[in-house]
Amino acid sequence: MLTGVQVVFIGGDARQLEIIRHLAELDASVTIVGFDQLQNSFHGVVRSGLSDSLFESADALILPAVATDDNGTINAIFGSEELKLTDKHVSLLPKRSSIYTGMAKPYLRKLSEKHQVQLVELFDRDDVAIYNSIPTAEGALMMAIQNTDITIHGSHCVVLGLGRTGFTMARSLQALGAKVKVGVRRSEHMARAFELGFEPFYVKDLAAHVANIDLLFNTIPTMIVTAQIIANIPNRAVIIDLASSPGGTDFRFAERRGVKALLAPGLPGIVAPKTAGRIMANILSQLITEQAQERGNQA
Incomplete structure (x- = not known):
């Protein structure tokens, strides 16, 4: 279970919906940004705009399959406003937190390295x-x-x-x-x-x-x-x-x-977004659980 773990989602496609649902079922405290045009409702999930306070308390920041473009813009097909991840946002993340995405471009890699925040690129995993x-x-x-x-x-x-x-x-x-x-x-x-x-x-x-x-x-x-x-x-x-x-x-x-x-x-997200989302959800829940356990051992 992920009780007490603060997870923030920013943007994404249909794959993200499966991940949101799975982590919420594991009792994580989930906040989603860039989903204001989505008709689905998730029990216990909070919808929000992009604000600095989200980053200050996040244990895990989950971005789309391709995290950002070369300027920090985040793809959000269920959102009505442009979303951009900035240097300030990453600087506000606690050092214990991690950023999860499918793959990151140099923009995000440089920010995570600059602010010493762990960046996990799931598509690099076998x-x-x-x-x-x-x-x-x-x-x-x-x-x-x-x-x-x-x-x-x-x-x-x-x-x-x-x-x-x-x-x-x-x-x-x-x-x-x-x-x-x-x-x-x-x-x-x-x-x-x-x-x-x-x-x-x-x-x-x-x-x-x-x-x-x-x-x-x-x-x-x-x-x-x-x-x-x-x-x-x-x-x-x-x-x-x-x-x-x-x-x-x-x-x-x-x-x-x-x-x-x-x-x-990117065929998995096009032809089988539910399956692709479940794949990522299973791996993410495992990684976030391990991260939470590691923090508990260090406390």
């Missing part, structure tokens, strides 16, 4: 990334089905990267009967891909493996699907880039050549 790879793969499959006139079964697919998302993506395609090649950068991933029944190759040789593909899924967040690669891809093929924006594809050249290329970051 457990969160692995859980999130499930709705990511399902969303990518949905996009593939919507943007092709063939079945996944029997299609020729390339997945770039055998990390947490790439692994789930390749396995999902294989389960549906696709012929799956996997581009890897490390020898141990080459061995693992072979053991799993994929056809592995090193990404440096990508140009030699795209001449007859139907679908290409990229999970590597660097420019890897270059103009040279796209020039070798059939016009019928579809590229679905799952890497963090701006992705790893030359979208301008793809459009010029008539190859459909789609950037699709």
